[in-house]
Amino acid sequence: xxxxxxxxxxxxxxxxxxxxxxxxxxxxxxxxxxxxxxxxxxxxxxxxxxxxxxxxxxxxxxxxxxxxxxxxxxxxxxxxxxxxxxxxxxxxxxxxxxxxxxxxxxxxxxxxxxxxxxxxxxxxxxxxxxxxxxxxxxxxxxxxxxxxxxxxxxxxxxxxxxxxxxxxxxxxxxxxxxxxxxxxxxxxxxxxxxxxxxxxxxxxxxxxxxxxxxxx
Numbered sequence: 001x002x003x004x005x006x007x008x009x010x011x012x013x014x015x016x017x018x019x020x021x022x023x024x025x026x027x028x029x030x031x032x033x034x035x036x037x038x039x040x041x042x043x044x045x046x047x048x049x050x051x052x053x054x055x056x057x058x059x060x061x062x063x064x065x066x067x068x069x070x071x072x073x074x075x076x077x078x079x080x081x082x083x084x085x086x087x088x089x090x091x092x093x094x095x096x097x098x099x100x101x102x103x104x105x106x107x108x109x110x111x112x113x114x115x116x117x118x119x120x121x122x123x124x125x126x127x128x129x130x131x132x133x134x135x136x137x138x139x140x141x142x143x144x145x146x147x148x149x150x151x152x153x154x155x156x157x158x159x160x161x162x163x164x165x166x167x168x169x170x171x172x173x174x175x176x177x178x179x180x181x182x183x184x185x186x187x188x189x190x191x192x193x194x195x196x197x198x199x200x201x202x203x204x205x206x207x208x209x210x211x212x213x214x215x216x
Contacts, residue, residue: 072180074121081122082214093117096204105211107135111190112205118183118213124175128215130155130183132168135209138191146208149184151177165211172215183213 014036021032086106089095094116095108110116122128130148137143143166148155150172157170172181187207193200 072119073178074180077121077123079123080214080216081120082212083118084212085210095210096206101135101209101211105135107209107211109138109204109209110185110187110207114187114190114207116185116210118185120181120183120215122172122181122215124172124177124181127174128172130170130172131212131214131216132157132185133211133213134166134168135164135211137187137208138193138196138206139189142187142189142208145188147186147188149182149186151175151182152184183215185210185213 017036018029018032022029083089084106085108086098089098089108094110094113096111098106098108101107130150132146132148134143134146137146144159146168148157148168148170150170155170155172157168160167160169175181185208190205190207192205193202
């Protein structure tokens, strides 16, 4: 006897259910088929939701996130370092043009990539304090998901909200590394304002609104 494949087994089981339904006079075949189709559609919808949740989890993870080892060694190392949104930053650094926010503040949106690298010639002979000041995100829930890396190692940070800005503060441990320090701001999701707000015509792919980074 030839072994049936999975498709043939399903067809045979389905025919058996129809035969039993007819033998028991428990309704028309059409009603039976409609019920089975509805059950299949519900199962499909549930699986589709699970796949969508899994895809979103992968998109927000650092699964494909990696950095090359930086070999740049600056002659002069600074004790303090500040980079503001209004400073000269190239678009190739994953930033858009500087925008004015309020009377005296400026921001730059990150994007379209999910991470921004800052190569900082800071003296690491002793521990330093690192702060990122962020004015917002393309989706507010992303503010709780931001991560900061220092030389490829995740940095533990405290978050404080004040005056419409969020400050992410962490301690840079002392290090004997000769290479310049690489600070990475990682936003797990980027999106266009047009996708978030149907009334928007902004096609840029944005992450967070960067105000400044400082090391002291």
